[in-house]
Amino acid sequence: MQVSAFLGVSVSRAMHPPLALCVFWLLPLALTLEEDSPLDCVPRRSVPSHRANAHLFHEEGVFNYSTMLLREDLDLLLLGAREAVYALDLKDITKKLASVKWEVTQQQRDECRNKGKDPETECMNYIRILHQTEDNRMYVCGTNAFDPECDYMSYADGKLTLEKKAEDGKGKCPFDPFQRYASIMVENNLFSATSMNFLGSEPVLARSSPVSIRTEFKSSWLHEPTFVSMAQMPESDLSEEGDDDKVYLFFSESAVECDCYNKLVVSRVARVCKGDLGGLRTLQKKWTSFLKARIDCPVLESQLPYIIQDTYRLCDPQQHWKDCLFYAIFTPQSDTSDLSAVCAYRVSDISKVFAEGKYKTPVPVETSFVKWVMYSGDVPVPRPGACIDNEARKAGINQTLDLPDRTLQFIKDRPLMDQAIQPIGEKPVLVRRGATFTRIIVNQVQAADGEKYHVMFIGTEEGTMLKAVNYDDEMFIIEEVQLFQPPEPIKTLKFSHVTGQLYAGSDSGAAQIPLASCWRSLSCMDCVLARDPYCGWDKADGKCVVLSDVKG
Structure with a gap:
């Protein structure tokens, strides 16, 4: 049975049995009323x-609330700041536990x-x-007055305790x-991308255990990098090839392959x-599987490539890892543009470049x-650069220590892939003029029409948070919320x-808001035109x- 709803669109009782929901956001009318050019995508x-x-949340005299760990098993938000760690109530972060x-x-x-x-x-301990x-337990590290140190931390009986096992x-x-x-x-096992030395001149991607x-330290591996984010992909899962899991690192760097006078x-x-x-002889205690590729986000007619600033891995738990996506934000490397962009990438496309792509090689001229x-x-x-798989095992190569020197010398000299990775549709899902994007997270939401939508939450340098959705190649910004006043960059989401x-963190404090803000729409028409999948x-x-709040 169908329940009549606004403007001839209906919502079935089968979908939400107890309530007649007025038509949700995604309407032809909403599309015609709010058509804008992509760059004029103004928050509704x-x-x-x-x-x-x-x-x-803010504590007097404490700054830089930029490290977060959700402990949903303990109903805690662990918040790392300058010279302090806080355990906050996950439901209300104003409550310091x-x-x-x-x-x-x-x-x-x-x-x-x-x-x-x-x-x-600089000469203080920033929890990083x-x-x-x-x-x-928790593993916690701080900059420790330019002498970084790590420790274990536990939470029990309402107390947060550093174990002093430096x-x-x-x-x-x-x-x-x-x-960065x-x-x-x-x-x-901790995988980290940072600098090994006081001067910041020895960048590394490292694993600290079980084998360090x-x-x-070659410019062809990492050349003046700015590290952005890391993610694990369970590529051994149901792998017919007996593949290994991967750890992905996103960063920017000076291009060694560029024939140009300026960096x-x-x-x-x-x-x-x-x-x-x-490796056993070549690449001792060095990665035998380090490969890197350029990742592009083509923004209009930009002459210089846009630079990656943050990523978010989105996986549907009901789908295979190959269907996971990486959403990434990019900003210009010159002062002549005030555009920021979001591009989305299929993990399968990235994986294919590394597994099957051509390599670049250096040639003296x-x-x-x-x-x-x-x-x-x-x-x-x-x-x-390949992981040990069933084919390698058949050849008697059961671990990277068994790899032949020829393979290892090749990857030592040629860690860069020839092919650049392009986003889905070879264009951004969002380009916006104005406050520079700093951080992104993405949530998959099932809306009233039964479809799943990817809702993007994007932090900016002005302390605002954008909530945006892409509907069939049309970008729509549901709202922009000012989280921090006076404005300051959002450092973590x-x-x-x-x-x-x-949850958002900045230099001066942390903020918490609901993912869904349906109550801001006071009429059926307003609720429809908000086009909010929640x-x-x-x-x-x-x-x-909120659709999930529909009473049974």
């Missing part, structure tokens, strides 16, 4: 900070100052790494609190195999620089399926409601 609703209904200080000593501060660093800003371990943080955590970095914990392993920065994605142990061209010679077997809340109009109660 702008919400000032005093109407954001945000929960805010516990905290622990991790301050540098006067001696450490003096030593840091003597090395030319600012004692009031917060990960859950398999025994339900570990060297070099290669795990940055020295410089203002330098990335890290991920995979089965108690890192990238080579050209390009965006990259690299990947390594989780079980890589390094007369003018004393090195030119990089596509390699057209014979490729050794096993394939350089997380969300919880358990609470339905979004929302529908409840005719019985006469209000715009």
Whole structure:
């Protein structure tokens, strides 16, 4: 049976049995009323900070709330700041449940100052790494006055406790609190991308255990990189080839392959195999599987490539890993543009470039620089950079220590792939003029029509959060909410399926708002035109409601 609804669109009782939902957002009428050019994609609703209904957390004298760990099993948001870690109530972050200080000593501060660093800003302990371990403790690292250190932390009986089991943080955590970095914990093994030294001149992608392993200090591997993010892909899952899981790293760097006088920065994605142990003679304790490729986000007629700033891995739990997507935000590398963009990439497309693509190879030329061209010679077997799979095992190669030197020397000299990775549709899903994008997370939502939509939450340098959806190649910004006042960049974004809340961190504090804000629409027409996949109009109660809140 169908229930009549607004403007001839109906919502079946089978979908939401108890309620007659007025037509949800996605209407031909809404499309015709709100057609704009892509660059004039104006938020349908702008919400000032005093109407954001945000929960805010800030502690006097403490700054840089930029490291977050959701502990949904404990109903906690762990928040790392400068010289402190907080355990906040996941449902209401204004409620501080516990905290622990991790301050540098006067001696450490003096030593840091003597090395030319600012004692009031740089010579402190900025919490940079917060990960859950398999025994339900937390692994935490801080910059520690340019002498990074790591420790274990536990939460019990309402107390947050550092275990004082200090570990060297070099290669795990940055020295410089203002330098970009990335890290991920995979089965108690920390993968990190940061600098190994005080000067910041030795960038590495490293795994700290069970066998310590890192990238080579060669410009062809990492050339003045800015690290962005890391993600794991379970590529061994149901693999017919007996493949290994991968860890992906997104970053930007100066392009070694560019024939240009000025430095050209390009965006990259690299990947390594989780079980890589390094080589026996060549590449000892170095990755044998480090491969990287250029990743493009073509924005209009831009002469210079846009630079990657953040990524989010979106996987549907009901689908295979190959169907996962990476959403990424890009900003211009010149001051002549005020555009930011979001591009989406299929993991299968990225994986294919690494598994089947051609390599680039350096060729010396007369003018004393090195030119990089596509390699057209014979490729050794096993394939350089590949994980150990069933085919390798049949040849008696059961681990990377068994790989022949020819394969290892090839990948040592040629870690760069020839083919650039293009986004879905070879264009961005969103291009917007205005406040520069800083962070992105994406949530898959099933709307009232039964379709699944990807809702993007994008943080900006002005402390606002955009909520946007792409409908059949048309971008729609549902709202822009001012989270931080005065405006300041959003440094981190997380969300919880358990609470339905979004959490943002900045230098001055942390904010929490609901993923869905249906109550802002006060009429059926407003609810429809908001085109928010989270929302529908409840005719019985006469209000715009969250679809998941429909009463049974």
